[in-house]
Amino acid sequence: MKQVVWWALALGGLFVGGCSNDKGGTGNQGGSGNTAGSPGTSGKTLAGTWDLTTTPLEGDVVMTTVVLGQDSLAITSPDFNLTATRSGDTVTYTDEQTVNIPADDVLLTAKQSAGSFNAGIVPFDLGGSWMITIAPASGGSVMTCTLSVGASEIDGSCRKVTDDGFDFDFTTAKQTSAVSSFGDLGGTWLHTWTQNGSANTCALDFGDASIKTCPGTLAGGGSSATPVSGITFDFDGADTVSGTLQGWAEFSATRR
Amino acid sequence: MPRRGAAAFVQCVALGCATHHAPPVPAGPFLAIEQRTAPLPASSAPNAAAVSLAFGALPPETLGRVHRHLAEATTRAVRRALPALFLDDEPAPSSYADVLPDIPALTAAANLLGSPWNAEGISVALVPRCAPNASTCIPLFAPEEPADALGRRARALAWAFGHAALLRAPGDARARLLEELRRAALRSSGTIALVFDADHGTLDDAELGGLEADARRALAHWPADAPGQAWLGALAAAPGAWRLPFALGPDELFVVPRLSALARLRDFDAELARAGNSERLGSAAR
Numbered sequence: 050m051k052q053v054v055w056w057a058l059a060l061g062g063l064f065v066g067g068c069s070n071d072k073g074g075t076g077n078q079g080g081s082g083n084t085a086g087s088p089g090t091s092g093k094t095l096a097g098t099w100d101l102t103t104t105p106l107e108g109d110v111v112m113t114t115v116v117l118g119q120d121s122l123a124i125t126s127p128d129f130n131l132t133a134t135r136s137g138d139t140v141t142y143t144d145e146q147t148v149n150i151p152a153d154d155v156l157l158t159a160k161q162s163a164g165s166f167n168a169g170i171v172p173f174d175l176g177g178s179w180m181i182t183i184a185p186a187s188g189g190s191v192m193t194c195t196l197s198v199g200a201s202e203i204d205g206s207c208r209k210v211t212d213d214g215f216d217f218d219f220t221t222a223k224q225t226s227a228v229s230s231f232g233d234l235g236g237t238w239l240h241t242w243t244q245n246g247s248a249n250t251c252a253l254d255f256g257d258a259s260i261k262t263c264p265g266t267l268a269g270g271g272s273s274a275t276p277v278s279g280i281t282f283d284f285d286g287a288d289t290v291s292g293t294l295q296g297w298a299e300f301s302a303t304r305r
Numbered sequence: 306m307p308r309r310g311a312a313a314f315v316q317c318v319a320l321g322c323a324t325h326h327a328p329p330v331p332a333g334p335f336l337a338i339e340q341r342t343a344p345l346p347a348s349s350a351p352n353a354a355a356v357s358l359a360f361g362a363l364p365p366e367t368l369g370r371v372h373r374h375l376a377e378a379t380t381r382a383v384r385r386a387l388p389a390l391f392l393d394d395e396p397a398p399s400s401y402a403d404v405l406p407d408i409p410a411l412t413a414a415a416n417l418l419g420s421p422w423n424a425e426g427i428s429v430a431l432v433p434r435c436a437p438n439a440s441t442c443i444p445l446f447a448p449e450e451p452a453d454a455l456g457r458r459a460r461a462l463a464w465a466f467g468h469a470a471l472l473r474a475p476g477d478a479r480a481r482l483l484e485e486l487r488r489a490a491l492r493s494s495g496t497i498a499l500v501f502d503a504d505h506g507t508l509d510d511a512e513l514g515g516l517e518a519d520a521r522r523a524l525a526h527w528p529a530d531a532p533g534q535a536w537l538g539a540l541a542a543a544p545g546a547w548r549l550p551f552a553l554g555p556d557e558l559f560v561v562p563r564l565s566a567l568a569r570l571r572d573f574d575a576e577l578a579r580a581g582n583s584e585r586l587g588s589a590a591r
Contacts (some may be wrong), residue, residue, distance in 0.1 A: 100461055104416055105535075112462075299565035301461075
């Protein structure tokens, strides 16, 4: 379950917290040839097929392929697959947690009420409000979430329906605006993550073609971190992105 | 001068001596690229040889620092697991980086030793020379970035080689440059992962022995499913000798960027320039 959350965060959904399925949204902002980019990115979006390399942690190094499209997202690795497709105002996100065992799949379904939002080089239509359900393929909701994405504030909330889920809320308020290849995300934001009765904050900085969040890590047990802590992301404006997650894990991806 | 020799001389002067004008043969090593349809196992996994290689390219004192760091982190983990035995409230290591702060160096070293590098539809191998029947073979230290997508993809898979810089700095300048580059490699926000001044070497036996012992202790006390167990296992088995998979000249330095800095190669170049003067013999993907 959390795999869906972390992957979505890793792929640029810094602001959406655990309600990750909106990442599968499709775009009225991105896509090749549009003017999403800032001067630093020459108008290139992140759409394309990417070879992703990450810090090796265990015995087998996983080479992952990420396909970002105007209307789709597909992540293919030896251990799992994620796909997201849009049909009308609904995005369906399938997390194949165990390859070729459909019974283990988790489905995220997100219904959008559209709103104005320019995500720049991210080729997804994210703006507006979302109603989200997260459920195993076998049926029954695990979590239900709401998400609102606007140019000055991005808020979300999830509640568990069964014990498989977990409750959390977050707000992300823009502090200052800046010209950025990430469109309306450009500038600084204050992200506040609330879970189990405690709230932690994290400053986010969306630059021309880069993202930097507050130091820290949640996965290792850090008591004051948020899921978006410890992230750096750089785009060279051409065919390479790289950065860090959780303050230590490195990644790089090259567009084919 | 024999007639045939004189004629050849005249022809050479008039038309240009072909042997003098032929393009220089690129020096090795090379990346041999094969396009494959069958899936292949990936590489660059955590391994003991990569640990030793990484320590061979970091400041000598790094071995002792990591040793102490690992010992302290493991002690904190033990105290946290057994709170009843300790009155103080030791914080747990807050991240993997607390245990292995030099993970960018380990990551780069694993990639250096990862040949052949495999991914969907492609296999890339480091070779000293190109086979006559090689379908695609590109020099590692080419002056220009390969224009074709296949070459770019090969360099991305073999990223530690594919984006490294080969520098020449003679004499005292080399020693100063080495010191500055290795100091830069320790900066958390830096772009440099590894700096080699030789293609092989040996690590301090006593320091390595202590590190291995602490890695084994950490393995015993950290949860079996904790991330990084494979690297701890590699630390516990690190050999004393290390070797780069290609030969480095006596005046040369080989500098590898961090994986997280591959979209910031201009910053990498700037760090190299700030460290001191050198002749750049080659670099990939610029």
